[in-house]
Amino acid sequence: MSALQGPHDLTRGAIAPTLLRFAVPTLLANVLQSLNGTINAIWVGRFLGEGALAATSNANLVMFLMFSLGFGFGMATTILVGQAMGAGDIVAARRALGTTMGLFAIVSVAVALLGWAVSPALLRLLATPDAAQPLALAYLRVIFLALPPMFLGVLLSMGLRGTGDALTPLLLIVLNVLIDAGLNPLLIRGIGPFPRMGIAGSATATLVANYVVLLVGLVYIYARDLPIRLRGREWRFLLPDWALLRVIFVKGLPMGLQMLVFTLSALVMIGLVNRAGVAVTAAYGVAQNLWAYVQMPAMAIGAGVSAMAAQNIGAGRWDRIGPITRVGVIANLVMTGVLILALLLFDRPVLALFLGGDSPAIGIARHIQFIASWSFLPFGVTLVLFSTVRANGAVYAPLLILCVSVFAGRIGFAAALLPRYGIDILWWSFPLGSTISLVLAALYYRFGNWRTPGMIAGLVHPGEEAAEQAKAATEPGGRINPTS
Structure with a gap:
C-alpha cells in the first residue's frame, strides 16, 4: 500500500x-x-x-x-x-x-x-x-x-x-x-x-x-x-549506504550518458551545419531555440509517467502500468502536436523576433522547421516508453537504442549523404533518427524483459531499523503497510 x-x-x-x-x-x-x-x-x-x-x-x-x-x-x-x-x-x-x-x-x-x-x-x-x-x-x-x-x-x-x-x-x-x-x-x-x-x-x-x-x-x-x-x-x-550507492551509480550512469549522447550529437550536427554558411547556421540556431520549448511537454509527461510508474511498481499495481503509458503517449501526441502546429502556422512572426523581419535566414529557418519539427512527435512517444521501462530500473536498453538512432540513424545518415544530396539531408536526419528510436523503443517495451523485479528489490532491509519503521507508521504521510 x-x-x-x-x-x-x-x-x-x-x-x-x-x-x-x-x-x-x-x-x-x-x-x-x-x-x-x-x-x-x-x-x-x-x-x-x-x-x-x-x-x-x-x-x-x-x-x-x-x-x-x-x-x-x-x-x-x-x-x-x-x-x-x-x-x-x-x-x-x-x-x-x-x-x-x-x-x-x-x-x-x-x-x-x-x-x-x-x-x-x-x-x-x-x-x-x-x-x-x-x-x-x-x-x-x-x-x-x-x-x-x-x-x-x-x-x-x-x-x-x-x-x-x-x-x-x-x-x-x-x-x-x-x-x-x-x-x-x-x-x-x-x-x-x-x-x-x-x-x-x-x-x-x-x-x-x-x-x-x-x-x-x-x-x-x-x-x-x-x-x-x-x-x-x-x-x-x-x-x-554502499548498497544504495551501487544501485544509484549502476542505474544513474547510463541515464547521465544519454544526456551526453544528445550533447555530442548536437556538437557534431552544428559542425556539419557550420559548413553551409552564416545564414544557415543562424537559422538552425533559432530553430534549436524553438525546439527547446517544443520538447518540454514530452519531458514533463515523461517525468510524470516515470513517477507514476515507479510508485505503482512499488505498490505491485502492474495492472496500471499499461494504461499509464497509453495515457502518457496520447497526452504527448496531443500537447506536442498542438505546439508544433501553432509553431508552423505562426512561424514567420516568431522567427522575426530572433532574426529581424528582413533577414534572409527566415526562409531557411521556416524550411528547417517544416521538415524537422514533426520529428518531436515520435521523439515524445519514445520518451514516454523510456520513462516507463526506466521506472523499473531498465536503463541500458534505452541507452543502446539512443546510441543507434543518434549515431547511425541521424549522424551517420547525414554525414554519408550530405556531400551528394546537400544540406536538406541534415534536416531529414531528425525525423529518421526519431522514427528509428520509436520503432526500437516500441519493440523493447512490447517484448523486452524490463518487467523483471525492480530497483527496490533487496534495498528495504527487512527487519532492520524496526524502530524507524514503527515510528514512520504513526507520522503524517508515514509508512502505512510495511513490506515484508
Whole structure:
C-alpha cells in the first residue's frame, strides 16, 4: 500500500487527471528554467556585449556537461524514492534520498573547489576565443561556487517528484527565477546599493539565488513535514549506504550518458551545419531555440509517467502500468502536436523576433522547421516508453537504442549523404533518427524483459531499523503497510 495519501498518491484514482496534475507543474517549471536562462542572456548581452554573451555560453557548456551525469543519478534516486513510496516504505525513500544528498554534498563541494582551480584549463580545452577568455573565467569560477546548492536543489526537487509532489519544485523554481533574473541587472551594473561586478555579477546572482532557494526549500520541507525530511536517527541516512550507492551509480550512469549522447550529437550536427554558411547556421540556431520549448511537454509527461510508474511498481499495481503509458503517449501526441502546429502556422512572426523581419535566414529557418519539427512527435512517444521501462530500473536498453538512432540513424545518415544530396539531408536526419528510436523503443517495451523485479528489490532491509519503521507508521504521510 502506498505511503502517501491525497494528491501525491499516484497509485490510485483516474490516470489521466493524475498524470496531468503532475505533468503541468513540471512543464511550467521547465518553461521557467528556460526563460530564466533567456532573460539572463538578454541582461548580459544588452549590458556587456557579444563577447560577454559568448563567454557565458562557453562556461555554461562546461556546467551542462557536469549536470548531465548529475541528472542521471538524480533520476535513479527519483525512481528509488517512487518505488519505496509505492511499496509503503517511507524509511527506504528517506534512506535513498539521504544517501544521495550526503554523497553529492561532499562531491559537489570538492568539484566546486577543483573547478575554481582548473577553470582556465577547461576554457582552453573548449577553444574559447582569446577575447572571451577573461570574461568566461570570471563567470565560470563563480558558477562553480554555486554548484553545491545547484546539485542539492535538483536532488531535492527530484526526490519530491518521486513522492508525487510536483507543486513544491515549481514553487522553488519560481523563487529561483525571481531572485536570479531580478539580481542580474543590479549586480552587473551596480544599481543602487549593489556593487558593479560586470559578468561576475550575473554568476553571483545565480549563486545567491541557488543558496537562498536551497535554504527556503529545506525550511519549507520541514515546516510542512513532507515525507522526505529526516529527523532523529534518520540523519545517519546521510552517510553512504554502499548498497544504495551501487544501485544509484549502476542505474544513474547510463541515464547521465544519454544526456551526453544528445550533447555530442548536437556538437557534431552544428559542425556539419557550420559548413553551409552564416545564414544557415543562424537559422538552425533559432530553430534549436524553438525546439527547446517544443520538447518540454514530452519531458514533463515523461517525468510524470516515470513517477507514476515507479510508485505503482512499488505498490505491485502492474495492472496500471499499461494504461499509464497509453495515457502518457496520447497526452504527448496531443500537447506536442498542438505546439508544433501553432509553431508552423505562426512561424514567420516568431522567427522575426530572433532574426529581424528582413533577414534572409527566415526562409531557411521556416524550411528547417517544416521538415524537422514533426520529428518531436515520435521523439515524445519514445520518451514516454523510456520513462516507463526506466521506472523499473531498465536503463541500458534505452541507452543502446539512443546510441543507434543518434549515431547511425541521424549522424551517420547525414554525414554519408550530405556531400551528394546537400544540406536538406541534415534536416531529414531528425525525423529518421526519431522514427528509428520509436520503432526500437516500441519493440523493447512490447517484448523486452524490463518487467523483471525492480530497483527496490533487496534495498528495504527487512527487519532492520524496526524502530524507524514503527515510528514512520504513526507520522503524517508515514509508512502505512510495511513490506515484508
